[in-house]
Each structure stands twice: as C-alpha cells, then as structure tokens.
Amino acid sequence: MRGADPAIVLVPGVGMFSFGKDKQTARVAGEFYLNAINVMRGAEAVSAYAPIEESEKFRIEYWALEEAKLQRMPRPKPLATRVALVTGAGSGIGRAIARRLAAEGACVVVADLNGENAARVAGELGGSDRAVAVTVDVTSEEQIADAFRAAVLAFGGVDLVVNNAGVSISKPLLETTARDWDLQHAIMARGSFLVSREAARVMTAQELGGDIVYIASKNAVFAGPDNIAYSATKADQAHQVRLLAAELGEHGIRVNGVNPDGVVRGSGIFAGGWGAKRAAVYGVPEEKLGEFYAQRTLLKREVLPEHVANAVFALTGGDLTHTTGLHIPVDAGVAAAFLR
Missing domain, CATH: 3.40.50.720 (NAD(P)-binding Rossmann-like Domain)
Known part of the structure; x- marks a missing residue:
C-alpha cells in the first residue's frame, strides 16, 4: 500500500503545500486537489456533495494502482529529489x-x-x-x-x-x-x-x-x-x-x-x-x-x-x-x- 504521509497539507492563514517524489508529482497532486475542491463547490451550489463509499475509494486508490506499480517498479534515478x-x-x-x-x-x-x-x-x-x-x-x-x-x-x-x-x-x-x-x-x-x-x-x-x-x-x-x-x-x-x-x-x-x-x-x-x-x-x-x-x-x-x-x-x-x-x-x- 501507499505510504501514509499526506500529499496535501493545508496551513490556515498560510496556504496549501503539495508533496511528491519530484516537482511534477507534487504539482499534479496539487492540481488534483484543487479540481476536487472545485467539484465539491459546484455540487454544494446545486444541492449537496456526497463522496463515494470508502470501499470504492480503496479499490480505486490502492488495488489497481499498486498492481500497476508492481508490474513496472522502476528504480528511482540516483539524483532524484536533488x-x-x-x-x-x-x-x-x-x-x-x-x-x-x-x-x-x-x-x-x-x-x-x-x-x-x-x-x-x-x-x-x-x-x-x-x-x-x-x-x-x-x-x-x-x-x-x-x-x-x-x-x-x-x-x-x-x-x-x-x-x-x-x-x-x-x-x-x-x-x-x-x-x-x-x-x-x-x-x-x-x-x-x-x-x-x-x-x-x-x-x-x-x-x-x-x-x-x-x-x-x-x-x-x-x-x-x-x-x-x-x-x-x-x-x-x-x-x-x-x-x-x-x-x-x-x-x-x-x-x-x-x-x-x-x-x-x-x-x-x-x-x-x-x-x-x-x-x-x-x-x-x-x-x-x-x-x-x-x-x-x-x-x-x-x-x-x-x-x-x-x-x-x-x-x-x-x-x-x-x-x-x-x-x-x-x-x-x-x-x-x-x-x-
């Protein structure tokens, strides 16, 4: 399974921080989060926002994703994150x-x-x-x-x-x-x-x-x-x-x-x-x-x-x-x- 460290951290009065293995991954995480917030805002403007069930989140977030990762498992490059x-x-x-x-x-x-x-x-x-x-x-x-x-x-x-x-x-x-x-x-x-x-x-x-x-x-x-x-x-x-x-x-x-x-x-x-x-x-x-x-x-x-x-x-x-x-x-x- 994925690590438990958050990809998005919100600091009240300061802003949003995105984390990832490199700048591209962190940027994409931030973009997904902002898009999700926009979806919630749109739903609340019409009626109410209701997330999918926890079991469906798990299936989407972990099983297929981790299976795909295991098939490739590329080693990080020596200077990754530097x-x-x-x-x-x-x-x-x-x-x-x-x-x-x-x-x-x-x-x-x-x-x-x-x-x-x-x-x-x-x-x-x-x-x-x-x-x-x-x-x-x-x-x-x-x-x-x-x-x-x-x-x-x-x-x-x-x-x-x-x-x-x-x-x-x-x-x-x-x-x-x-x-x-x-x-x-x-x-x-x-x-x-x-x-x-x-x-x-x-x-x-x-x-x-x-x-x-x-x-x-x-x-x-x-x-x-x-x-x-x-x-x-x-x-x-x-x-x-x-x-x-x-x-x-x-x-x-x-x-x-x-x-x-x-x-x-x-x-x-x-x-x-x-x-x-x-x-x-x-x-x-x-x-x-x-x-x-x-x-x-x-x-x-x-x-x-x-x-x-x-x-x-x-x-x-x-x-x-x-x-x-x-x-x-x-x-x-x-x-x-x-x-x-």
Whole structure:
C-alpha cells in the first residue's frame, strides 16, 4: 500500500503545500486537489456533495494502482529529489554537466551570464518541472543571491552546486595586464567563493547536507607557459576545495573538484579565442589542438565535455558518500599534473 504521509497539507492563514517524489508529482497532486475542491463547490451550489463509499475509494486508490506499480517498479534515478545549480551552464562543459545531472534525475538550475544560452539549455532538459534558467554574473553578490532565491522558489531548495563559470586569457607574464589578471580572478576565484558561500548558507539552513563541486583544471598543479593569470586562479579554486571541505564537513556538505585537461571540442572558452592562442603557443593549427592535447597524454585520448560531466556525477551520484576534499583528474593522463 501507499505510504501514509499526506500529499496535501493545508496551513490556515498560510496556504496549501503539495508533496511528491519530484516537482511534477507534487504539482499534479496539487492540481488534483484543487479540481476536487472545485467539484465539491459546484455540487454544494446545486444541492449537496456526497463522496463515494470508502470501499470504492480503496479499490480505486490502492488495488489497481499498486498492481500497476508492481508490474513496472522502476528504480528511482540516483539524483532524484536533488536540486542542482550549475554556473556557466549555457555552453560547453557546463551544458554537458547540466544535461548529465538532469538525465540522472536532478532538477537543474541552468545559470549563465548569457541568458539566451541558459534558456536554450533549460529547454533542452525539459519543462519547468525539470529545469529553469537564470541569468547571473558570478562576480555580483546580488545576482548570485537572486539565482539561489530563484532555485528555492522553483524547486524548494538547492542540494548540489557546480562552480563551472570561467574565462581564460592566454598571455605571457610581460603581456598580462592587471585587467587580465583581475578579470580572471573575479570570475573564477572570487566568483567560486561567492557562489559557494551562498550555497553554504542555503545548505546549512536546510540541514540536509549537500555537494559543492569545483571545475578547476590540471593547470592548478601544472606549470605551463604563457598562462600566469589562468593557472593562478585555478590554483586558487583548487585550494578553496580543500578549505571548504574542512570547514563545511560538520554540516554534511562535501566539497570536491575536477581537474580537466584542455577541453577543445564543445568548449565555450576555446571557441572564444583561447584555442587560437594556445595553438599559437604550441605551434600547431587550431583545428589540430584537441589532437595535440590528446597525443601528449598517457592514454592518447581527447577530453570532451561529457567526460568532465561523468566525473561530476561520480562525485555526486551516491557511491562516494564518504569522499570530500578530492580532486579527480580528467586529463587522459598528464604525468606532470599528477597530484602529490
């Protein structure tokens, strides 16, 4: 039989609350209840409302329904009931992460500076029961707070946050301006800090634990040429993982990171000029850059956005419940970037 927990709770002076395994189920329960009330109101307007007998209610509500459920018995997806907020999710790695989390059952808040891209990705994931888009500049405390409020309003809370928003400017030290430095640190180091701080506020208030994942880089531990600002801010992000894992563990919040190598195909950063500059540094045609990166790895494989998304799911899908403060390399094997 069904559980005895109510699907509808009425709080006088406050309103109606609907409950279900996900937003769609809760919404449908609320719609059924409102329709039932309207039927009762209509009946009372004519004469009187009389419900069906209890035995008929039982037959309709339990027997046939439970029999149908037993015939299918689908297992819930690993991220069912979880709400994820992904920054920089309008393209590239962020889009792949949003798609993977949604495919595994999560409701996803697609956050991006480009609102049109965010809306497009949210549309790919399904209707508003599955995903919503928010326009957010991660350098703005106010916009980040608004994004989390939108997530709470849409889905009731936030359980999983992925810091993916990023930008990259590839220049040697003597050509790197203060603006280059400040821009990259504002978006990735400061932005990740602001997003994680707001995530911690929401998660500690919920008292349900949670996950924060940083998309850092092998550059956080690897010293490459002509890349001072980007690599330094990625190292900042990597240490934020350790610091926040140590601080938030008592609240059941796990903080982990992913260190990809150059993700060329499907990457918004590489398409925005980063690819051409890195290709010039290494002396290869830009269209061959992904192949070049692959050939310098131990496995000789190109890293794609989906591979990074796989690592995020591995960290948050339920099998690594006792893991925090970890960085997973997704670089096809770069020996110089091995963690020590």
